Amino acid sequence: MREEESMIQQLKEWLREGDFAKVRKELEPLRSADIADCMLEMEPKEVLLVFSILPKELSAEVFSHFSASEKKHLVEAFTDEETLDLLLHMQMDDRVDLLEELPANLVNRLLSLTEPSLRQEINMYLGYDEESAGGVMTSEFVAIRKDLTITEALETFRTSSYARVSSNELFVTDECWTLEGVVSLKTLLLSPTEAKVAEVMDGHYVSTTTSTDQEAVAKLFMKYDLRAMPVTDNDQRLVGVITVDDVMDVVVQEQTEDMQKMAAMTPSELPYLEQNIWSLSKHRIGWLMILMVTATITGGIISSYEDVLSQTVALAIFIPMLMDTGGNAGAQSSTLLIRSIALGQVEFKDFFKVLWKELRVGLLCGLVLALLNTIRILMISDAPLAVAIVVNISIVATVVFSKVLGGILPILSDKVGLDPAMMTGPLITTVVDACALLIYFALASLLL
Amino acid sequence: MREEESMIQQLKEWLREGDFAKVRKELEPLRSADIADCMLEMEPKEVLLVFSILPKELSAEVFSHFSASEKKHLVEAFTDEETLDLLLHMQMDDRVDLLEELPANLVNRLLSLTEPSLRQEINMYLGYDEESAGGVMTSEFVAIRKDLTITEALETFRTSSYARVSSNELFVTDECWTLEGVVSLKTLLLSPTEAKVAEVMDGHYVSTTTSTDQEAVAKLFMKYDLRAMPVTDNDQRLVGVITVDDVMDVVVQEQTEDMQKMAAMTPSELPYLEQNIWSLSKHRIGWLMILMVTATITGGIISSYEDVLSQTVALAIFIPMLMDTGGNAGAQSSTLLIRSIALGQVEFKDFFKVLWKELRVGLLCGLVLALLNTIRILMISDAPLAVAIVVNISIVATVVFSKVLGGILPILSDKVGLDPAMMTGPLITTVVDACALLIYFALASLLL
Numbered sequence: 095m096r097e098e099e100s101m102i103q104q105l106k107e108w109l110r111e112g113d114f115a116k117v118r119k120e121l122e123p124l125r126s127a128d129i130a131d132c133m134l135e136m137e138p139k140e141v142l143l144v145f146s147i148l149p150k151e152l153s154a155e156v157f158s159h160f161s162a163s164e165k166k167h168l169v170e171a172f173t174d175e176e177t178l179d180l181l182l183h184m185q186m187d188d189r190v191d192l193l194e195e196l197p198a199n200l201v202n203r204l205l206s207l208t209e210p211s212l213r214q215e216i217n218m219y220l221g222y223d224e225e226s227a228g229g230v231m232t233s234e235f236v237a238i239r240k241d242l243t244i245t246e247a248l249e250t251f252r253t254s255s256y257a258r259v260s261s262n263e264l265f266v267t268d269e270c271w272t273l274e275g276v277v278s279l280k281t282l283l284l285s286p287t288e289a290k291v292a293e294v295m296d297g298h299y300v301s302t303t304t305s306t307d308q309e310a311v312a313k314l315f316m317k318y319d320l321r322a323m324p325v326t327d328n329d330q331r332l333v334g335v336i337t338v339d340d341v342m343d344v345v346v347q348e349q350t351e352d353m354q355k356m357a358a359m360t361p362s363e364l365p366y367l368e369q370n371i372w373s374l375s376k377h378r379i380g381w382l383m384i385l386m387v388t389a390t391i392t393g394g395i396i397s398s399y400e401d402v403l404s405q406t407v408a409l410a411i412f413i414p415m416l417m418d419t420g421g422n423a424g425a426q427s428s429t430l431l432i433r434s435i436a437l438g439q440v441e442f443k444d445f446f447k448v449l450w451k452e453l454r455v456g457l458l459c460g461l462v463l464a465l466l467n468t469i470r471i472l473m474i475s476d477a478p479l480a481v482a483i484v485v486n487i488s489i490v491a492t493v494v495f496s497k498v499l500g501g502i503l504p505i506l507s508d509k510v511g512l513d514p515a516m517m518t519g520p521l522i523t524t525v526v527d528a529c530a531l532l533i534y535f536a537l538a539s540l541l542l
Numbered sequence: 543m544r545e546e547e548s549m550i551q552q553l554k555e556w557l558r559e560g561d562f563a564k565v566r567k568e569l570e571p572l573r574s575a576d577i578a579d580c581m582l583e584m585e586p587k588e589v590l591l592v593f594s595i596l597p598k599e600l601s602a603e604v605f606s607h608f609s610a611s612e613k614k615h616l617v618e619a620f621t622d623e624e625t626l627d628l629l630l631h632m633q634m635d636d637r638v639d640l641l642e643e644l645p646a647n648l649v650n651r652l653l654s655l656t657e658p659s660l661r662q663e664i665n666m667y668l669g670y671d672e673e674s675a676g677g678v679m680t681s682e683f684v685a686i687r688k689d690l691t692i693t694e695a696l697e698t699f700r701t702s703s704y705a706r707v708s709s710n711e712l713f714v715t716d717e718c719w720t721l722e723g724v725v726s727l728k729t730l731l732l733s734p735t736e737a738k739v740a741e742v743m744d745g746h747y748v749s750t751t752t753s754t755d756q757e758a759v760a761k762l763f764m765k766y767d768l769r770a771m772p773v774t775d776n777d778q779r780l781v782g783v784i785t786v787d788d789v790m791d792v793v794v795q796e797q798t799e800d801m802q803k804m805a806a807m808t809p810s811e812l813p814y815l816e817q818n819i820w821s822l823s824k825h826r827i828g829w830l831m832i833l834m835v836t837a838t839i840t841g842g843i844i845s846s847y848e849d850v851l852s853q854t855v856a857l858a859i860f861i862p863m864l865m866d867t868g869g870n871a872g873a874q875s876s877t878l879l880i881r882s883i884a885l886g887q888v889e890f891k892d893f894f895k896v897l898w899k900e901l902r903v904g905l906l907c908g909l910v911l912a913l914l915n916t917i918r919i920l921m922i923s924d925a926p927l928a929v930a931i932v933v934n935i936s937i938v939a940t941v942v943f944s945k946v947l948g949g950i951l952p953i954l955s956d957k958v959g960l961d962p963a964m965m966t967g968p969l970i971t972t973v974v975d976a977c978a979l980l981i982y983f984a985l986a987s988l989l990l
Contacts, residue, residue: 127765127766252731300573320787321769338769338786339769342793353881354881356877392866396858407855408848423826430807459827523866
């Protein structure tokens, strides 16, 4: 940390003195992510200066590490020509990501300045759904023909303009760009030089099509421990490649979305600190309103038992505990099941297994909690024994009910094509609360 | 799916007929994950048979795809010699994972059958914390000396016994195994053949030590888009390599743990369906008990306002709505912040930024909810106006309070070294509930 700060001070001094060669020499050997970190500590003017000093490819790479809002600020300070220059030095996937984040009129201006063939390619990429394989893939890969020898294949790789940026896998096609196999540089190096590519390539490769959802792609990467995956159009022609580093970002992004949905928010990709209060509120208020309105059902139940309650006001004391316990028990089950479904560990065929498991777990947990609660009531509360009995039977019933509901609702919603992550704590709590109160007051009117 | 089923039927027939060559020919070209999928559909006897038919390396690879309990069942059916044979053909990281899952007496029997040098190495691996870099790394990598030429380096790689299983990166050391750099096969192929490795290697590599937590390793992989990372001991000597596919598993595993903690469970690595009801209950009951007992604080608050309540029983009707809304609002903020902290987007220095944001978001959401609630009460409820006023002021206060608490508690707990994921829905709900009721009843005694 110390070291980094003194380096930044040194860089700033060189920038002030106009000693740009030293700045370049200092930064060039670093990793682009570290250069980006340094630049975050600098003034906007210094950042622009550093961008003009670094080699274009490196600038473009550093730029892709910034967050959406930082990118926007920088682009506003660039001239159109500078932005275009940066764009042209980016890798295709970073380029498309940036264009998706910029205002439409600027994108149009920039595209009108590019070569027609590149413009066409960029437009094709912009047409893919951001969360599909087409939106994640890159066009910078090396393809070879299957009838080459190993020596020829290695030579093709060496002379390819994408050699430096491509993954360690080469993609094998026939003369019509139909994908036939995958072969790694490692395999080429370990094979006899006069062998044909077709003999050593992996014909049992795993591929996907442009329209496949990115989450499905991520699952394939994990199942087969892949480093890169070819993407084809519907005619099995190779159009792009997805690399493992982009998939890792997808995994993290999908997990963030799931968590946000589970906490009753509409998901947002933007980092927390970059969202203003309108954006933050917008993602939260919808579910808060729906859940508040549905929570009035529980109010209605209490209101319909108002005479029972006015006779034994002590009943009200246990309402929060009963509701919280039911909600917590349901949230535990639904979280476990939502995650298990997301990881492909639980499917619809396991419905009755889950039901039976949750029924017994609920009974076990409910009985332990009721026992603990009985001891507590006997020791420190002066509530009448009848109330204690009503409370404890309600606890067991509520925990069993909420565990079962939390277990099966995610499976059912997955089955009918809804996102299981919606069937979570807040929503289940509302249903469980209503049922807990119904059981509680029904027992109370019966026994008191 | 159809296709797969008919293939499995065909395989089973060949196994019955003793036509093992056909089975081998059918399965060998497939990916190990797919062979494992097939075997899951077979009888235990058939699975054992297939293991004996497949080449040993492939068997070992297929075996590593099974879940912990499936592995245990299989090992029970194997003789010690068969298990040992399988172990010896596994990659080091899979081997150590398996040994960690087997019963201790079997592990000792197996280790006593292995070569002393291998036994020593395995024991070293077993000594690393499962969740540290040492526990995730593999010993199967190719290291080269920095004074070799490119041609010599490629030749060293070709003749290395780990060439087939290693990653596409080679690790450069001096004569004392001190790590000096990393170089990819790609770079070697693109460099002039007479250059020295030292000239083309990346000396600004990212490395880690055996004791580093796996979550920190995963963050480095994502920050620098790595495919493989060298692991050194405290003297900077190369001892292992972590590959990106293992890191992907770490990311998913850590995420599952966070989700479980956020739903008030003690985390468990085992898949849901493999846990019996005792194990499932054990991970849930602790927090349920703690939360139930703390929820009685809210009961105490109600009980101390029993006379206010018995005068206006209508107050009880709004308790569930108020509690649910507060809990939901707090869960939203805490989830966002827990995730932001986990991704490194929010740190302690952002404390006041978050506080100020959540204060305003809470006020905005609270006011909108209070407005909606006023309309609803005026339209469909016969609650007295004074009660409506008390309810709505309480809503705004509760939402603001829970948003702020949900925002700052994860940051504070991270600062003092607690896991922010504990500061989540259930725990915050309990605190918020208590405060919501205090505000509610205080207002009620004042205004009614």
